[in-house]
Amino acid sequence: MGYSSNRVGLRGKCILPVLLLCVSLSFPIALSGCLEDDKDETIPADYGDYGEQIARQISAEYPYRKAYSEQEKAAGEYIEGELQKLGYTVEKQDFSSADGTGTSSNYIVRITGEGFMQPDETGDYVPVTKEVIVGAHYDTPLGISDSANAPDFDGIQDNSSGIGALLTLAKQLKGKTIPYDVVLVAFGAGGDSFAGARAYTASMSDEEKAQTDAMYCVESIFAGDKLYASAGWSSLLSGQKYEQRRKLYEAYDVVYDAELSSKYGVDLLYNESGLLTDVDGDGTTDVYREVTLTKSDYVPFDELKIPVVFFESYDYNYTTISDMKETRNLNLQGNGGLIRGTNYDSAKILDASLTEGQLQKRINAVAFILLGAIQKGSHEAVSKSDYQKGVTLVPSPQVTPTEMSASAEAGPSTETSAQP
Secondary structure (H helix, E strand, O other): OEEEEOOOOOOOOOHHHHHHHHHHOOHHHHHHHHHHHHHHOOOOOOOOOHHHHHHHHHHHHOOOOEOOOHHHHHHHHHHHHHHHHOOOOOEEEEEEOOOOOOEEEEEEEEEOOOOEEEEOOOOOEEEEOOEEEEEEEOOEOOOHHHOOOOOOOOOHHHHHHHHHHHHHHHHHHOOOOOOOEEEEEEEOOOOOOOHHHHHHHHHOOHHHHHHEEEEEEEOOOOOOOEEEEEEOHHHHOOOOHHHHHHHHHHHHHHHHHHOHHHHHOOOOEOOOOOEEEOOOOOOOOEEEOOEOOOOOOOHHHHHOOOOEEEEEEEEOOOOOHHHOEOOOOHHHOOOOOOOOOOOOOOHHHHHHHOOOOHHHHHHHHHHHHHHHHHHOOOOOOEEHHHHHOOOOEEEEOOOOHHHHHHHHHOOOOOOOEOOO
16 A cells, blocks of 8 residues: 655645735735735745856866866865865765776765654554765866867866756755755766766665665756756666656656746756657667666666666757757857767856856756755655654555556657746
């Protein structure tokens, strides 16, 4: 038997009293009062330029931070220092390249949550620990040896922007009570087959793997035409689609509920191309929807069947996969609309080609979505503080994998926004 929360939302309960108040007063005063309410409305993701400045500093000081390089090491130490300034204890996890010729490091922050109460087989509530992991790599695909061919390169897209979002989330988590244990990881050597992420997953105990509800991965969120979130390839397995994409859908809910597009100017999109292709190379035709062919540090977690939510900027709104690219911007077509791993991945070039303020808005929006998604908690349990207030779960009807698959497949085969 499944369970669902019996919380009742308060949305819409304030509309009638406000309407009566406005009607009861004279029109000019009512109009002024309502306009004043609009003026005071909180803007979501209004986090300032903290994350943007982090991203710009990394790119300016350590532009060619290829895996195992001196610049990568220096960039990692800078990130460690910034996390310490926020008041966190930082764990450094060193690892070596597969051939033993290079070393890199992950920088890890572990934030202990308040925990959950979950019904056991008898219906009695017992305390449980659940965890989410948020990660972004800080290395770049190009190194010093590439500087002659890419003199403007600094990796602001891939992946200073992702680190900016990670540290913005770290800042916003301070002082908040979260049910989940939250692990923040700045991965080293992402460009070497996600070596940092593989070192991290190799260090996870079976218990930690079992209690990890999701891995959120952030890469290259600045320069692509649109912001997307995708699930991992494990969601393509038979009967696994909904469970593996639940956290993805919750991220979209955050955007929808906050009206992020209209209030902050950033939306979150689905890859809804709906093309038929063998995404994961298992010989079976898949629907290319809500997943991506772009691999990143989420891959080792996806291989463990941990649900994944991958944030990136791109443009999937094409009729063939080969046409899909990061941008249609006419000023950035020298490499077929690709930015990552090219000279176009440059703050100087991108600032001159993109909308002013885009870096800050994308970083803050992703941090806001991550925070909101984490705060949603678990569908199987309630936070300890809510449980103390009398909140429990109620049995929910069981849905067969066939029904879930049919429901999830329904809808338009075009690009879809999280915003109404």
